[in-house]
Amino acid sequence: MDVEVKIKEDMKKLGCKCEKKISLAYFLYIYLVDQKLMYDTEYCYNKDIDTLYVVAKPNRNDKLNIYVPVPTNQDVSMDLINVLQENLCTVETGPSINLAFIESDFTTVIYTFTKGLAERPSADATSLMRQKEERRSFINSELKKNKSAILNEALNGGVVDDDDCQVLE
Incomplete structure (x- = not known):
């Protein structure tokens, strides 16, 4: 069985039904493993917020970081970031979440958002x-x-x- 097909099938088994989310998560997973050479890379699914994401360590002794794939044509608000942080961040990962913005040509830019650095004014x-x-x-x-x-x-x-x-x- 082809590696891509197997990984995408595993993502479906986690509970995600959206092909677009599965494709983006698959690309992000491969990007972090092959290009960024991250350690302990795993894909995960949170059914409460219907989100496929990847956890990985940039270095062998670092803590796990959370990477959420986001298509560049999707609007991202502070409310979305707060929901992701509240549902995905744990004691092991800390208060940061990484949004991996993925263009249609698979160009990827990653931004880190850390909860609690500064309160956003109303x-x-x-x-x-x-x-x-x-x-x-x-x-x-x-x-x-x-x-x-x-x-x-x-x-x-x-x-x-x-x-x-x-x-x-």
């Missing part, structure tokens, strides 16, 4: 920070435009017209 907080930054930028640009006039007024004592003043009693 959309409202991000919007508020952006507004503050825009305001700060506007004020700085106005100060730069009027720098010479402001300095001149400050050096000359800031003459005020009588029309601008009110007498309070």
Whole structure:
């Protein structure tokens, strides 16, 4: 029996029914074994989130890393990454997950996402920070435009017209 056929049959036996997921996981498995020369490489399936993934060690004494194949035409959100981390990460693998983005020509780029490095601000907080930054930028640009006039007024004592003043009693 052909190696590819056997591995894909094993992946089906794990519970995955999607041919595309099986093909991507097979390619990632072969990529990690043959090109990256990883150790203890195994393919796994999580039925709760219907995900085929590969675990492997980059070096003989490293801990297992999780590699999830993702086609480049699939949208990836922080929610998806959180779901993958919560369902796949263990004490043995740690809080990191590697997404292996695979192009149609099988070009592969791997990105690592580690849970807990920094809290992601909410959309409202991000919007508020952006507004503050825009305001700060506007004020700085106005100060730069009027720098010479402001300095001149400050050096000359800031003459005020009588029309601008009110007498309070």
